[in-house]
Amino acid sequence: MLQKIIILGTGGTIAGLAADPSQPDRYVAAQLAVSQLVEALPEGHGRFEWQAQQLAQVDSKDMDEPTWRRLLARMLDLIRDPDVDALVVTHGTDTLEETAFLLSVVLPLHKPVILTGAMRPANAPDADGPRNLSDALSAASRLPGGVWVVFAGQVYPASQIQKVHPTALDPFRSVCGLSWPLAQLGDGAGTPWDTRPDGRWPDAARVLASPWPRVELVLSHADAQPWWLPALIDDAVQPPLQGLVIAGTGNATWPQRWSQALAVLMHKGVRIWLCSRCADGLATPGSHEGLTTVAWTPVQARIGLMLQLLTEAPAEPVL
Ligand code: SIN
Secondary structure, three states: OOOEEEEEEEEOHHHOEEOOOOOOOOEEOOOOOHHHHHHOOOOOOOOOEEEEEEEEEEOHHHOOHHHHHHHHHHHHHHHHOOOOOEEEEEOOOOOHHHHHHHHHHHOOOOOEEEEEOOOOOOOOOOOOHHHHHHHHHHHHOOOOOEEEEEEOOEEEEHHHEEEOOOOOOOOEEEOOOOOEEHHHOOOOOOOOOOOOOOOOOOOHHHHHHOOOOEEEEEEOOOOOOOOOHHHHHOOOOOOOEEEEEEEEEOOOEOOHHHHHHHHHHHHOOOEEEEEEOOOOOOOOOEEEOOEEEOOOOHHHHHHHHHHHHHHHOOOOOOO
């Protein structure tokens, strides 16, 4: 029997078009429907039973909580549907790292979920979307349950990727060095593989049933001044700040002159996590003076802290 794969489209460059294909760097993301992307695959789409669903149509710089909620809810329904074998999600690469991390820590792991995208618009001479989508569909029948990213011929555990290049055709790397050439994957999915970082992760149903705590991300840098930090807890700004991630210098350090302002934030109940702003390598995890350092990328840490705070809060319905 043919495998049934649902392909969820969210937009991105993979669905983008350039007004002039000879100038592919000038394009608008999220123009083509995901069904058009599948129908245009050169080797056809009769290898599996497929259904395309357009969940969103955004440039992923505009990815937001409402869209993530819709995506999570739809994916949860599809994963629970016994007729569905695997899911593929097309997504812009700019925030794919964040969506991949969120999905990989809250979704059940028993079906393969593959995220992919492209670095060139669909009508560029060197468009990479068709190959990435075709690879993602092929990987959907060969990977075990869990959340994966398939891009530029590589397979990555979705909780481990980071976008490290703004224009290269292979812009991702694995923060823990874990990735494989797609060509090395065998047939036969095997048992689900949990590649989530250690931690108490809420399941998707809980995440959908709760308000998401407000967590901000700031970057520490030379000559960084502290005066604006207390403004983060201005009562006039709602919802109130519950968490702050500092992408710190080096091994997750911050300027001495921030110390007093950070103490005020902590006194007001704001949870502060540190990570490293370095492009290569992660901070050494640990806890010191009420601050927690995590070995995640800054944007992963923001989602991780949000989920941690959500897990600790009593469940309350979303209005
Ligand atoms: C986006 O993230 O939607 C635009 C950039 C890309 O997909 O590479």
